[in-house]
Amino acid sequence: MSQFTQTKENQQWHTLEDGFDNLTRGTAPIPTPGQDEVLVKIKAVSLNYRDTEVTNGEYNHHKTLSKRTEPLVPCSDALGIIIALGPGADSTWKLGDRVLSTFNQSHLSGQIKAQDMSSGLGKPLDGVLQTYRVFPSTGLVKAPEYLSDEEASCLPIAAVTAWMAIFGMEPFGTWAKDDGKPLKGKTVVLEGTGGVAVAGLQIAKAAGATTIVTSSSDEKLRRAKEELGADYVINYKTTGNWEEKVMEITGEKDGADIILETGGSGTLYKALDCIAFGGLISCIGYTSGKEDKGEGNRMNLNLLALRRNVTLKGIINGPRDRFEEMCEFYERHQIRPVVDKVFGFEQGGEAIKYLRSGSHFGKVVVKVQ
Ligand SMILES: NC(=O)c1ccc[n+]([C@@H]2O[C@H](COP(=O)([O-])OP(=O)(O)OC[C@H]3O[C@@H](n4cnc5c(N)ncnc54)[C@H](OP(=O)(O)O)[C@@H]3O)[C@@H](O)[C@H]2O)c1
Incomplete structure (x- = not known):
C-alpha cells in the first residue's frame, strides 16, 4: 500500500433524511483503503433529483432501502483523484488517476440484480458529499480527460x-x-x-x-x-x-x-x-x-x-461497462455536460435546495476541494 499520512479530517455533509434544512456538517477520520480498495480525494460532486428526495425523506419507492438511523452522507456522483491504494488495487489503478464513482457500486455488467440495490451511493451507502471516500477498485471508472472536474462529475447518474x-x-x-x-x-x-x-x-x-x-x-x-x-x-x-x-x-x-x-x-x-x-x-x-x-x-x-x-x-441507471462505452462516445463526439451552477462545499445544503427548486438547466455541481 502507498503511504498516505492521515493529517487531515474528512469533511462531510450528513442527513437523517428529515428535510433539506436539517442537513448538517460533520467530520470523520480519513478512511484507509482495504483489500482491493482505493482512497479517493473528492474534487467535484454533481447533484441529482434523487439527492433532494433522500435528504427530504421522500426516497421511499425502493422497498428494500430503509431509512438509516445514523447520519448518511448524501449524493452519489463524484469526480476525484486516487491518493492511496489498498493491497491488490494497484493492478487496476495508480496513484493520481482521475476517476468517477459509479452509482450502484456492485452493478458491473448486465441486468441490475436485487442485491446491487444495497450498494447505491448516497443511500443506502454513505455517498460522496465528503472530501475523501474509499471505493472498491471496481466502483470507479476512468474520467474522460477532456472534461473539467465539474463537467465529468455530471456523468455517473444523469448521463449513464x-x-x-x-x-x-x-x-x-x-x-x-x-x-x-x-x-x-x-x-x-x-x-x-x-x-x-x-x-x-x-x-x-x-x-x-x-x-x-x-x-x-x-x-x-x-x-x-x-x-x-x-x-x-x-x-x-x-x-x-x-x-x-x-x-x-x-x-x-x-x-x-x-x-x-x-x-x-x-x-x-x-x-x-x-x-x-x-x-x-x-x-x-x-x-x-x-x-x-x-x-x-x-x-x-x-x-x-x-x-x-x-x-x-x-431504468435503474446502468452498469459500469456501459458507462465506459458511453465515455468513449462522449470523447469521440467531444460532448461537454452542461453545468448550470457550481456551489462551494460549504454550500452543499443550499445546492441541494437549489436543484429541487428546478430553476437549473443541466447540472448542479458542488466543488468539494
Ligand atoms: N431511473 C433512474 O435510473 C434515474 C436516474 C436519474 C434520474 N431519475 C429520475 O428522473 C427524474 C429527472 O431527474 P434529474 O436528475 O434529471 O432531475 P432534475 O435535474 O432535478 O430536473 C428536473 C426537471 O424536471 C422537469 N419537470 C418538472 N416537472 C415536469 C413536468 N410536469 N413535465 C416535464 N418535465 C418536468 C423540469 O424541467 P423544466 O424546468 O425545463 O420544466 C425540471 O427542471 C427524477 O424523477 C429522477 O428521480 C431516475
Whole structure:
C-alpha cells in the first residue's frame, strides 16, 4: 500500500433524511483503503433529483432501502483523484488517476440484480458529499480527460441513465455503426431540461437523432435550441397537450421513436399518446408526480402500452461497462455536460435546495476541494 499520512479530517455533509434544512456538517477520520480498495480525494460532486428526495425523506419507492438511523452522507456522483491504494488495487489503478464513482457500486455488467440495490451511493451507502471516500477498485471508472472536474462529475447518474434509456436495449457497440450516428432518422423526446434530459439531448443529437424538448420555461427552451441544437421545443405549460405537438412534428412517422420519460404521472400517458408503433418509452422518473391522481376514465396502462406495441423499460441507471462505452462516445463526439451552477462545499445544503427548486438547466455541481 502507498503511504498516505492521515493529517487531515474528512469533511462531510450528513442527513437523517428529515428535510433539506436539517442537513448538517460533520467530520470523520480519513478512511484507509482495504483489500482491493482505493482512497479517493473528492474534487467535484454533481447533484441529482434523487439527492433532494433522500435528504427530504421522500426516497421511499425502493422497498428494500430503509431509512438509516445514523447520519448518511448524501449524493452519489463524484469526480476525484486516487491518493492511496489498498493491497491488490494497484493492478487496476495508480496513484493520481482521475476517476468517477459509479452509482450502484456492485452493478458491473448486465441486468441490475436485487442485491446491487444495497450498494447505491448516497443511500443506502454513505455517498460522496465528503472530501475523501474509499471505493472498491471496481466502483470507479476512468474520467474522460477532456472534461473539467465539474463537467465529468455530471456523468455517473444523469448521463449513464440517459445513455441506457437510449441504447440500453441495443447490443454493445451499436452506437458505433453508421459513422457513430445510429439514431439518424429517429426522433427522440426529452421531457424537461434537468440533468437526465439535457444529457439525453446531447447524446441523441450526437447520435444523429431529431430531438424534441419540452420545458416549463421559454428561456430554457431557447438554450436547448440555440446552445444544444434541439430541433423542436415545446413549452409544456403553455402547450398542455404537448403530445399532440409531438404527433404534428413527427408527421407521417406517427410518433416519436424514443421518449425519455422523466415526468412520471403527469407525462407518461401523454408519452404513450405520442410514441411511434414499436417505439421505446424509457421510464425514468417522476418530476411531475409519483401517483396517478385517478383522473376519470384513463385507459389502463397495460392497454395503452400494448395498443401501440410499445416497450416500457424501467431504468435503474446502468452498469459500469456501459458507462465506459458511453465515455468513449462522449470523447469521440467531444460532448461537454452542461453545468448550470457550481456551489462551494460549504454550500452543499443550499445546492441541494437549489436543484429541487428546478430553476437549473443541466447540472448542479458542488466543488468539494
Ligand atoms: N431511473 C433512474 O435510473 C434515474 C436516474 C436519474 C434520474 N431519475 C429520475 O428522473 C427524474 C429527472 O431527474 P434529474 O436528475 O434529471 O432531475 P432534475 O435535474 O432535478 O430536473 C428536473 C426537471 O424536471 C422537469 N419537470 C418538472 N416537472 C415536469 C413536468 N410536469 N413535465 C416535464 N418535465 C418536468 C423540469 O424541467 P423544466 O424546468 O425545463 O420544466 C425540471 O427542471 C427524477 O424523477 C429522477 O428521480 C431516475
